[in-house]
Amino acid sequence: MSKDLQSLTEALLGAARAAGAESADAIASRSTSVSIDVREGRLEQAERSEGIDIGLRVLIGKRQANVSASDTSPATLTMLAERAVAMAGEAPEDPYIGLADPSEITAETDATALELADPTPEPDPAALQRDAEAAEAAAFAVSGVTQVQSASAGYSASEVFLAATNGFTGGYRRTSRNLSCLAIAGTGDGMERDYDGEGRIFQADLRSADEIGRIAGERTVARLGAVQPPTGAFPVLFDERISSTLIGHLLSAANGASVARGQSFLRDRLGEAVLPAGLDLYEDPRRPRVSGSRLFDAEGLATRPRKIVDNGVLTGWTLDLATARKLDMASTANAARGISSPPSPSTWNVALTQSDKTRADLLRDMGTGLLVTSLIGSTINPNTGDYSRGASGFWIENGEIAYPVNECTIAGNLHDMLRRIVPANDARSHLSRVVPSLLVEGMTLAGK
Numbered sequence: 395m396s397k398d399l400q401s402l403t404e405a406l407l408g409a410a411r412a413a414g415a416e417s418a419d420a421i422a423s424r425s426t427s428v429s430i431d432v433r434e435g436r437l438e439q440a441e442r443s444e445g446i447d448i449g450l451r452v453l454i455g456k457r458q459a460n461v462s463a464s465d466t467s468p469a470t471l472t473m474l475a476e477r478a479v480a481m482a483g484e485a486p487e488d489p490y491i492g493l494a495d496p497s498e499i500t501a502e503t504d505a506t507a508l509e510l511a512d513p514t515p516e517p518d519p520a521a522l523q524r525d526a527e528a529a530e531a532a533a534f535a536v537s538g539v540t541q542v543q544s545a546s547a548g549y550s551a552s553e554v555f556l557a558a559t560n561g562f563t564g565g566y567r568r569t570s571r572n573l574s575c576l577a578i579a580g581t582g583d584g585m586e587r588d589y590d591g592e593g594r595i596f597q598a599d600l601r602s603a604d605e606i607g608r609i610a611g612e613r614t615v616a617r618l619g620a621v622q623p624p625t626g627a628f629p630v631l632f633d634e635r636i637s638s639t640l641i642g643h644l645l646s647a648a649n650g651a652s653v654a655r656g657q658s659f660l661r662d663r664l665g666e667a668v669l670p671a672g673l674d675l676y677e678d679p680r681r682p683r684v685s686g687s688r689l690f691d692a693e694g695l696a697t698r699p700r701k702i703v704d705n706g707v708l709t710g711w712t713l714d715l716a717t718a719r720k721l722d723m724a725s726t727a728n729a730a731r732g733i734s735s736p737p738s739p740s741t742w743n744v745a746l747t748q749s750d751k752t753r754a755d756l757l758r759d760m761g762t763g764l765l766v767t768s769l770i771g772s773t774i775n776p777n778t779g780d781y782s783r784g785a786s787g788f789w790i791e792n793g794e795i796a797y798p799v800n801e802c803t804i805a806g807n808l809h810d811m812l813r814r815i816v817p818a819n820d821a822r823s824h825l826s827r828v829v830p831s832l833l834v835e836g837m838t839l840a841g842k
Contacts, residue, residue, distance in 0.1 A: 461474045589613070675703035743827075
């Protein structure tokens with residue numbers, strides 16, 4: 395971890411004390427990103443960015459303020475601290491804010507074992523361009539593809555360091571390597587598009603450009619001739635690509651900030667069944683080579699595995715320190731923060747229990763219904779769980795794909811939907827949300 399970032403956070407804390415802050419925490423980050431887009435075999439756009447950002451939160455009594463900057467000169471640090479203290483003096487009181495007690499913070503900050511950064515050198519832009527060109531060529535090689543809207547390759551690296559006046563210091567480095575392709579087939583009103591892509595920490599783990607481009611092309615061509623499905627009540631199978639959105643709604647409703655505001659359809663369901671018996675929703679912040687992993691949260695507390703849902707039963711909320719105090723609970727070490735914002739609760743890596751059934755098994759079991767591969771728009775009532783989204787995918791008859799469909803809406807209530815989900819076994823283990831395809835019986839489908 396760069397000593398420069400650590401020195402910056404120490405300087406920010408020193409400036410905050412000198413300006414009159416009673417306590418403070420600081421964050422400094424350095425990031426580099428490279429992005430290459432190609433079109434029709436030629437470079438269309440190349441971008442590179444580098445920068446350092448700093449953030450400071452000061453606390454005076456039960457008042458706080460946050461400031462940030464991208465200038466790291468000593469004069470700026472002093473000005474930031476003075477401005478933050480002046481802002482805190484005018485801020486409303488919040489009885490729940492405050493740093494962690496020194497006895498709560500962790501000393502375990504060496505994240506080497508988590509493998510969050512690829513040690514190999516940053517890829518050359520020419521190598522990124524070759525990957526994007528290969529993905530585009532593979533998509534064009536699929537019969538029926540008429541255009542490739544975008545083929546992109548990118549790399550990013552970031553370092554973050556946090557420090558606080560309670561004694562916590564710690565940081566980590568992350569890298570990411572990305573490749574994606576979006577293809578188009580058909581013309582006019584019959585035009586369809588689909589994509590494939592992947593992001594990995596290690597370049598060596600990334601799927602080949604040929605595979606990504608080919609799958610993008612095949613998915614696109616499979617959508618040609620889409621029509622509206624019938625209206626009625628049918629089973630809906632959420633493809634693995636989009637099934638994590640359902641679990642995302644559960645995670646949002648189990649976020650302590652939503653519960654404390656009374657804006658959660660799960661606010662009165664703690665200790666009750668929210669998923670079918672036998673299903674767990676497990677959070678593990680310490681999985682190697684996964685983008686959501688971390689040893690400590692943004693308030694310096696050690697992260698730890700936990701079951702958000704145990705055998706179908708909701709066991710607790712996702713909490714940072716302030717939200718935990720509001721709810722008279724203990725933090726679950728889930729504080730996240732940005733450069734210019736205070737900590738707030740967020741989940742890390744989660745995984746839903748999978749079954750021994752393949753997606754094909756679930757298609758066969760559903761008989762007639764809808765396989766959803768894409769969702770658009772969103773009307774979700776966070777208080778009631780009422781759910782309505784635009785969808786497209788494939789109509790299923792006799793347990794097999796019959797034809798592509800689009801321009802339809804699926805609706806239900808998340809209370810009922812989550813209690814009825816049937817998981818497959820096709821989740822991708824490298825994602826921070828490991829969620830397989832999910833079958834939901836009896837949804838309302840509005841089509842033709």
